[in-house]
Amino acid sequence: MSGLSIPIHPITHNPTEAWEQIKPTQRVIKLNVKTPTTPQNENMLRFVCMSDTHCLTSHLQFEIPDGDVFVHAGDFTRCGSAIEIEEFNSWIGSLPHKHKVVIAGNHELSFDPKFTCGPAARQQHKNAHTGGGLINEIPDLGIERAKLKAAVEAENTVNLITNATYLQDEPLTICGIKLYGTPWQPEFCNWAFNLPRGKQCLDKWDAIPAETDVLITHTPPVGHGDLCCTGVRAGCVELLSTVQSRVKPKYHVFGHIHEGYGVTSDGKIIFINASTCNINYVPVNPPIVFDVPIPPGFSK
Numbered sequence: 001m002s003g004l005s006i007p008i009h010p011i012t013h014n015p016t017e018a019w020e021q022i023k024p025t026q027r028v029i030k031l032n033v034k035t036p037t038t039p040q041n042e043n044m045l046r047f048v049c050m051s052d053t054h055c056l057t058s059h060l061q062f063e064i065p066d067g068d069v070f071v072h073a074g075d076f077t078r079c080g081s082a083i084e085i086e087e088f089n090s091w092i093g094s095l096p097h098k099h100k101v102v103i104a105g106n107h108e109l110s111f112d113p114k115f116t117c118g119p120a121a122r123q124q125h126k127n128a129h130t131g132g133g134l135i136n137e138i139p140d141l142g143i144e145r146a147k148l149k150a151a152v153e154a155e156n157t158v159n160l161i162t163n164a165t166y167l168q169d170e171p172l173t174i175c176g177i178k179l180y181g182t183p184w185q186p187e188f189c190n191w192a193f194n195l196p197r198g199k200q201c202l203d204k205w206d207a208i209p210a211e212t213d214v215l216i217t218h219t220p221p222v223g224h225g226d227l228c229c230t231g232v233r234a235g236c237v238e239l240l241s242t243v244q245s246r247v248k249p250k251y252h253v254f255g256h257i258h259e260g261y262g263v264t265s266d267g268k269i270i271f272i273n274a275s276t277c278n279i280n281y282v283p284v285n286p287p288i289v290f291d292v293p294i295p296p297g298f299s300k
């Protein structure tokens, strides 16, 4: 991490209004979502990005393009049950890409120690909340509560991801290109990897190394791919400040807000909302593909 400290926006808790304040100093260029038609090049690493597939990979309404690195930016399940993860793992195992990288999203409940941190901690939750634990207190988002409870009973579900590299606040270097993946998002129904806006989110973004080329988060930053159909912006203000002022990745890949699918740029960074499912949970949006030059001294 560099010494630059990112300030917390005074109205970070209202990202819609905060964006109105900072917008005059920002550029948002909408880019075409177009899969490269050029053949793959020895000097470039081709990334193929998806997110928010929500157990619907058997219903995809498109082909998955070839490439070197397949990225899934979280929400591959509906509630993180073992069977959902196993299905996803075998699907991702069937893809031809040499490298596969996955992060969790708010739907992967069983990946978040807040819900699953072992019998002792669960007992504590029960005592503290005089009910069936934290899982009883979150909105069910249309999923049977018994399923949610069963999902978080399974321990160490992250070990079920054997056909991809799972990143949780971790870097990964592929052919000299530096990636970093993190699942956290500003509070959203209190599901997995939720944090209050402001300092607690920023603490997670402060851990992103400054030399990251491809940043993978589940949440969008404010202003790019974060506009909900209600007119509310869900992105994180400090994540935008972090990527623009400190980390400066070439690409920032995320999902979470299904209706924000698409590619934008501020003139320097390419922002990719790779949500596969639309707002109605129909997997209609094709993967977003980009090529990154391989640095000198490295090869595929």
Ligand SMILES: [Zn+2]
Residues within 6 Å of the ligand: 052, 054, 075, 256, 257, 258
């Ligand atoms: Zn989703």
